[in-house]
Amino acid sequence: MTSAAPRSGWPEHWRGKAKAAPRRQPLSRERIVEAALRIVDAEGMDALSMRRVGQELGTGAASLYAHVGSKEELLEQVLDLAYAEIELEPADPARWEEQIKRLLRTCREALLSHRDLAKAAVVANVPVTPHAMDIAEAMLAMLKAGGLDEQTAAYGVDLLGLYTTATAFEASTRGGGNTEEFTDRIRGYFATIPAERYPMITSMAAALTRNVGDERFEFGLDILVAGLARQTPAGA
Amino acid sequence: MTSAAPRSGWPEHWRGKAKAAPRRQPLSRERIVEAALRIVDAEGMDALSMRRVGQELGTGAASLYAHVGSKEELLEQVLDLAYAEIELEPADPARWEEQIKRLLRTCREALLSHRDLAKAAVVANVPVTPHAMDIAEAMLAMLKAGGLDEQTAAYGVDLLGLYTTATAFEASTRGGGNTEEFTDRIRGYFATIPAERYPMITSMAAALTRNVGDERFEFGLDILVAGLARQTPAGA
DNA sequence: TTGGTTCAACGAACAGTGTTCTCCCATGGA
DNA sequence: TCCATGGGAGAACACTGTTCGTTGAACCAA
Numbered sequence: 001m002t003s004a005a006p007r008s009g010w011p012e013h014w015r016g017k018a019k020a021a022p023r024r025q026p027l028s029r030e031r032i033v034e035a036a037l038r039i040v041d042a043e044g045m046d047a048l049s050m051r052r053v054g055q056e057l058g059t060g061a062a063s064l065y066a067h068v069g070s071k072e073e074l075l076e077q078v079l080d081l082a083y084a085e086i087e088l089e090p091a092d093p094a095r096w097e098e099q100i101k102r103l104l105r106t107c108r109e110a111l112l113s114h115r116d117l118a119k120a121a122v123v124a125n126v127p128v129t130p131h132a133m134d135i136a137e138a139m140l141a142m143l144k145a146g147g148l149d150e151q152t153a154a155y156g157v158d159l160l161g162l163y164t165t166a167t168a169f170e171a172s173t174r175g176g177g178n179t180e181e182f183t184d185r186i187r188g189y190f191a192t193i194p195a196e197r198y199p200m201i202t203s204m205a206a207a208l209t210r211n212v213g214d215e216r217f218e219f220g221l222d223i224l225v226a227g228l229a230r231q232t233p234a235g236a
Numbered sequence: 237m238t239s240a241a242p243r244s245g246w247p248e249h250w251r252g253k254a255k256a257a258p259r260r261q262p263l264s265r266e267r268i269v270e271a272a273l274r275i276v277d278a279e280g281m282d283a284l285s286m287r288r289v290g291q292e293l294g295t296g297a298a299s300l301y302a303h304v305g306s307k308e309e310l311l312e313q314v315l316d317l318a319y320a321e322i323e324l325e326p327a328d329p330a331r332w333e334e335q336i337k338r339l340l341r342t343c344r345e346a347l348l349s350h351r352d353l354a355k356a357a358v359v360a361n362v363p364v365t366p367h368a369m370d371i372a373e374a375m376l377a378m379l380k381a382g383g384l385d386e387q388t389a390a391y392g393v394d395l396l397g398l399y400t401t402a403t404a405f406e407a408s409t410r411g412g413g414n415t416e417e418f419t420d421r422i423r424g425y426f427a428t429i430p431a432e433r434y435p436m437i438t439s440m441a442a443a444l445t446r447n448v449g450d451e452r453f454e455f456g457l458d459i460l461v462a463g464l465a466r467q468t469p470a471g472a
Numbered sequence: 473t474t475g476g477t478t479c480a481a482c483g484a485a486c487a488g489t490g491t492t493c494t495c496c497c498a499t500g501g502a
Numbered sequence: 503t504c505c506a507t508g509g510g511a512g513a514a515c516a517c518t519g520t521t522c523g524t525t526g527a528a529c530c531a532a
Binding site (some may be wrong): 017122125126132134136139140141143144150151153155157158162163166169171173184187189193197198199200201202207208210216219220222223224226227228230231233 | 339360361364369370372373374380381386387388390391393394395398399402403405406409420423425429433434435436437440443444446454455456459460461462463464466467
């Protein structure tokens with residue numbers, strides 16, 4: 001503990017109380033959120049504890065509570081920081097379907113690029129942070145540009161967001177280690193279960209465990225967007 | 237602590253070591269899983285700790301590990317016990333769409349009838365327990381009865397299961413307290429955000445927060461099942 | 473230059489968590 | 503009757519999020 005980076009408390013006593021090294025930086029809410037995201041990137045969500053964040057900033061866990069309120073709130077902010085990377089484009093009625101697909105792919109990639117950050121997204125409440133709402137706003141604009149009525153657009157943005165975060169979470173937990181190894185383990189398990197009780201599962205083991213790129217994600221995305229598009233009178 | 241139900245250790249000393257009260261029952265894996273589900277029903281998932289389960293059975297947490305392996309495995313078993321309530325019917329090609337919708341509604345209700353048990357379902361791995369696989373087997377049979385090809389059926393069962401558990405989880409966390417109160421709080425928040433940055437959200441606040449029965453769930457269910465049905469040549 | 477006020481920072485502690493170690497002892501087989 | 507097997511269970515370990523009380527430094531009025 002004492003072998004770590006010099007803490008405040010004794011060095012300024014030698015250095016003559018100079019403000020040359022004022023504990024590096026004054027510990028703001030922004031710095032805490034950035035440090036948390038850094039930890040998620042490097043070690044994953046399971047390693048993200050308040051003590052670990054404190055350690056990353058050269059302090060303890062208690063010091064964080066002057067800026068963040070709770071761990072849940074911190075996770076919300078970390079998620080919002082990840083969402084901030086996503087660049088949004090204005091809705092174009094001519095190509096709204098491909099546009100919203102592109103947006104959701106970007107959201108998925110933003111989540112997956114931060115290890116298993118999607119875990120925070122599934123457990124999070126209704127998104128109320130600025131950038132999360134920017135995304136929802138953009139999605140609503142695209143859906144309305146597609147001619148969907150208000151209620152369909154409202155349900156649709158919920159549905160699409162749910163799908164994206166849930167599948168990203170699934171992909172991040174599966175792909176945590178080697179994906180091949182995980183798939184092989186499931187396939188091996190399917191080979192041991194009784195075929196007379198599970199004829200479908202055993203015979204379709206290959207299709208069930210198929211895992212090539214984002215094909216699975218694209219499959220659901222196509223169904224959802226096409227289904228929403230069909231809700232409009234023009235698309236029927 | 238000592239005011240709770242009498243523990244083993246002192247009563248048999250008075251009762252003369254008779255095997256009349258051999259600690260009530262010999263603590264099996266089944267009894268542990270049942271006790272855990274009882275706790276979830278009464279107090280919710282957050283209250284479900286290994287110590288709490290031990291207490292429910294008049295013992296400690298350590299004693300459970302001779303039967304269950306880990307908490308994760310226990311949750312898997314609890315989930316499977318809830319799934320066991322679901323009764324399955326053989327696939328009927330004539331009405332497979334309504335049949336699979338019925339099944340998914342039943343799954344949703346089974347989860348929601350046990351407080352926020354759906355939390356265990358979202359975080360759980362690919363279902364490998366007997367009753368969960370029975371359901372997957374039944375769904376696969378229905379999808380194939382609908383004429384879907386293998387890969388579409390395989391992706392479909394995954395997609396439908398994901399949707400059902402994710403929405404059940406959402407509903408259980410939202411409806412944990414008073415649903416009206418939650419909706420009003422969100423609506424109140426939407427009234428405070430800047431309308432110039434979020435014109436869609438603010439203008440569509442009513443549609444976004446609409447929450448009448450299972451309308452939201454049915455909306456997504458319709459889109460998904462119809463979308464899967466359209467993947468077949470016959471439905472196009 | 474004082475004196476006082478304010479508040480972030482922080483160590484310690486609290487009440488938990490899942491899990492493991494290590495005994496104890498009742499039971500079943502020899 | 504004796505012993506070995508193995509489940510039951512207390513204590514402990516290494517954590518977790520959060521709160522409490524104190525400290526110390528910066529600021530502002532006199």
